[in-house]
Amino acid sequence: MGVNYQTVLWNRNKKIYDKWIILGMLIYLLCFIGITLITNPETSIETLIIRAFGTLAIALLHVILVIGPLVRLNSRFSPLLYNRRHLGVSMFLAALIHGGFSIFQFHSLGNVNPIYALFTSNMDYGSLTNFPFQVLGFFALIILFIMASTSHDFWLKNLSPKLWKRLHMMVYLAYTLVILHVFLGALQQQPSLWSISMLSLGFIIIAGLHIRTSLIESKTDKTKTEDIVDGWEYVCDIDEIPEDRAKIFIVNNERIAVFKYDNKLSAISNVCKHQGGPLGEGKVIDGCVTCPWHGYQYLPHNGQSPPPFTEKIATYNLKTENNKIYVHPEAMAEGTEVNPVII
Ligand code: HEM
Ligand code: FES
Numbered sequence: 001m002g003v004n005y006q007t008v009l010w011n012r013n014k015k016i017y018d019k020w021i022i023l024g025m026l027i028y029l030l031c032f033i034g035i036t037l038i039t040n041p042e043t044s045i046e047t048l049i050i051r052a053f054g055t056l057a058i059a060l061l062h063v064i065l066v067i068g069p070l071v072r073l074n075s076r077f078s079p080l081l082y083n084r085r086h087l088g089v090s091m092f093l094a095a096l097i098h099g100g101f102s103i104f105q106f107h108s109l110g111n112v113n114p115i116y117a118l119f120t121s122n123m124d125y126g127s128l129t130n131f132p133f134q135v136l137g138f139f140a141l142i143i144l145f146i147m148a149s150t151s152h153d154f155w156l157k158n159l160s161p162k163l164w165k166r167l168h169m170m171v172y173l174a175y176t177l178v179i180l181h182v183f184l185g186a187l188q189q190q191p192s193l194w195s196i197s198m199l200s201l202g203f204i205i206i207a208g209l210h211i212r213t214s215l216i217e218s219k220t221d222k223t224k225t226e227d228i229v230d231g232w233e234y235v236c237d238i239d240e241i242p243e244d245r246a247k248i249f250i251v252n253n254e255r256i257a258v259f260k261y262d263n264k265l266s267a268i269s270n271v272c273k274h275q276g277g278p279l280g281e282g283k284v285i286d287g288c289v290t291c292p293w294h295g296y297q298y299l300p301h302n303g304q305s306p307p308p309f310t311e312k313i314a315t316y317n318l319k320t321e322n323n324k325i326y327v328h329p330e331a332m333a334e335g336t337e338v339n340p341v342i343i
Contacts, residue, residue: 017083021090028056046105053098055195058178060091062202065175069209071292072216075281078292085151088171092141092148099141102134133184140177143170161275179203232319232326238265238343239323246289248280252329255280256316259289259300264340266300267316267327274311302337 032052036043043051064087070077107117115138122132147168156164182199227234235249235258246257248270255270257280268289270280277293284290288297288306298305303313312335317328320341332338 013079014083014086017079018086021087025056025060025090025094028059029053032056046101050098050101050105053094053101054182057091057095057098058182058199058202060087060094061171061175061178062206064088064091065171065206066209069213072213072278072281073209075292081293082295088144089148089151092144095141095144099137102137106134128184129187131184133181133188136177136181136184140174140181143174143177147171147174156275161273165276175206229326231328233329235325235327237323238320238325241265241325244284246280246282248278249327251316251327252331254314254331256327257289258318258325258327259284260343261287261300263343264300265318265320265325265343266338266340267318268298268300268303269314269331269334271313272296273305273313279313301340302335304335 029052032055033048036048036051064084067077067080067084067087071081103114103118107114107121110117110121112120118134118138119132122130124130124132147170150159150164150167159167179199182195186196233251235251236247238260241247241258241260244259244261246259248255248257250256255278256267257270257278258265258267259280261284268279270278272279272291272293274291274294274296277291277296279289279291279298282290282292284300285297287299289300290297296305296311297309298311298313301315303315305311314331314334315336315338316331317338318341319326319328320343325341
C-alpha cells in the first residue's frame, strides 16, 4: 500500500504473474513465426517481426480489456487483475517493437525524418481505402507510451487516483485507434478473413462483457432504498449479508458497503483509495476489509488502513431493528471510528 515508494515492490505473486506473461508472449511469438514460415515461407524477417509483434500487442490489449469486466462478473478472475499493469507495459513494448520496425522498414530510407515521412508519405487522408493507417497506429502508440510510463504507484499517488484513472481510461481510445489501424491496413493489402474475423470477435467479446457489467452495476445503483425512518435508510435484512462479506448500496448518491463479520456490522465507503476498486466485492481477511483488486486493506470500524499504511475512507453509522439494517446517509469524515453494531 502507499506508505512509501520503492522502485519495484516485488512479491512472489508478481514474479509468478510476470513469468506467465513472458512465457505466454514467447509461446505466441514462436507459434506465430512457425505457422507463418510453414504457410508462407517467402515472408521476409522484417515483415515477420512486424506482424508477430503487432498481433501480439493487439492480443494482449484484448486480454487487458476483458480482465476488468471478468473480475466484476466472477471473483475467481481476480488474480489476473492483480498485476495487470505489467501486462500493459509488456503490451506497449510489443507495440513499440512493431511500430519501430514498421517505421524503420517503410519510412527510414528516404532523406526526410522517418516520423515526418510517416505523416507525409501518403497524404490520402480523405480516402477510406487508401487512408494512411500507420498514423492511427502512431497515435495509439503515443497513448500506450503515456500509460506505460505512468503505470507505477508513484504516478498514481502524485497525479491523484482520479486523474490517473482518467488518463488510463484512454486505453479505450487507443483500442479504437488500433482497430481502425488494422481494419484500414487490411483494406490496403490482401484482406485476411482470419484477422478480420478475429478482430470482430474480439470486439464483440469486449463490448459484450462491458455492457453486461454495466447492466449489473446499474442494477446495484437502483438498489436505492425508499424506506426512510427518522433519517435512517433501510438497506437490507441482516441474514442477506454472508459472513465476512458485504452488500453494496447507494446512499446519498454514494456507494457504500455494509460488512458482516465476527457477529458485527460496519458500513464504509465502497470506493478503494488505490484505484477506486469496489471494496464491497472484497471480503474480510484477518479482520480487515480487503480490496478485491490489489489487496489494499481497511479496518471496517474506522475505514483506516492498518499501520504503517495511511489510507482512510469514509465510515457510516448503522443501526438494526427487528433483523433490519438501517444506515445513516451522512458520511463520517474519512477514518472516523464508528462503533460496529453487535448482532
Ligand atoms: C508507430 C506506430 C505504428 C506503425 C508505424 C504501424 C505500422 C503498421 C504496418 C505498416 C502494418 C502492416 C504490416 C503488414 O501487414 O505487413 C501494421 C499492421 C498491424 N499493426 Fe501496426 N503500426 C503501429 C502501431 C500499432 C499498434 C500500437 C498496434 C497494437 C497495439 C498495432 C497493431 C497492428 C496489427 C495487429 C497489425 C496487423 C498485422 C497483420 O495483419 O498481421 N500497430 N502496422
Ligand atoms: S483498487 Fe487497488 S487495491 Fe483497491
